[in-house]
Amino acid sequence: MSVASIHPSASIHASAVVEPGAKLGAGVQVGALCYIGAEVEVSDNTVFGPHCSVHGPTRIGRDNRFIGHCAIGGEPQDKKYAGERVELVIGDRNLFREFTTINRGTGSGGGITRIGDDNWFLAYTHVAHDCVVGNQCVFSNNATLAGHVSVGDHVILSGFAGIHQFCRIGAHAFIGMGALVNGDVPPFVMVAQDGYGRPRGINSEGLKRRGFDAERIGAIKRAYRALYMSGGSLEETRGKLAELADGSADVRALLDFIDSGDRPLLR
Incomplete structure (x- = not known):
């Protein structure tokens, strides 16, 4: 027994x-x-x-x-x-x-x-x-x-945040209070509520607290602008991110995250 x-x-x-x-x-x-x-x-x-x-x-x-x-x-x-x-x-x-x-x-x-x-x-x-x-x-x-759902390292989910099935949340992302996420969130990105949550910049404060210097944060900001503010298609954005990734392991991690997903990005 x-x-x-x-x-x-x-x-x-x-x-x-x-x-x-x-x-x-x-x-x-x-x-x-x-x-x-x-x-x-x-x-x-x-x-x-x-x-x-x-x-x-x-x-x-x-x-x-x-x-x-x-x-x-x-x-x-x-x-x-x-x-x-x-x-x-x-x-x-x-x-x-x-x-x-x-x-x-x-x-x-x-x-x-x-x-x-x-x-x-x-x-x-x-x-x-x-x-x-x-x-x-x-x-x-x-x-x-x-x-x-897959959640990377150093992610913060604020109160009442909800993540849809099969979504991925990249490392160092920040999901704001009450945000409902129905797409993949790239690393370093901050999401805030507007009905369903939408990207609202990068998690700069969180990155500073974890020792990211100004050069690293600047590279991530440039990648964010290319991804969310350039007005180009995702395929066009990939090319720009590939250029930025040559000098930044953080941007390379972001690009690898995008390339490895099956669901659409949250945009």
Whole structure:
């Protein structure tokens, strides 16, 4: 008969349920009225506040904090899901505030939802099936990802932002409060609400805070102007961006993002 594997230094509240087959590492803390399902693996020093539920198969890294009432690793909200084995993988040092929900993948969508390291998910945020979230992102209250969304590193989603399924959000992008995104957002771009969100320049302040110097930011601004303000077609813009990319790795990353997508850019 399968039993839970619990490190001796783990702390489990008397009212919590840890199913057979779960694995809890050193220093893991499971709070009152939590549920940890079978095939859930939790690495060292991760903490679950009260009323959290974690369903497997789910793998959670070390030093994560789930403040309370989080629903992690639930079945995907997809009518095509037929009970196939699908997973959720979470990295290290993430913070999940109250009522965060994160779903496992789907069989037709790759089978895995992935969360990187050092992210903040504030209250009522949602990550749907088959999403991939990078590192050091901030999801403000009620920010939501539909299925199959990809989010790069250092992205900020402001409160009540909503991302349509299959969209990509490039690294260092900033999505403003309440913006609804239905196209790919290139790296470094800032999106603000106007019905559906539209590009409104680059995330200059965020880039400065992360150590980008004036030369790098200037190159990104020139690329933004070529992409959004030149009035040319996307094909014409690609040629201009290719020229700018010769002297800027950041512009090269932006151009590679554009060339690798299947959905239209947000323009």
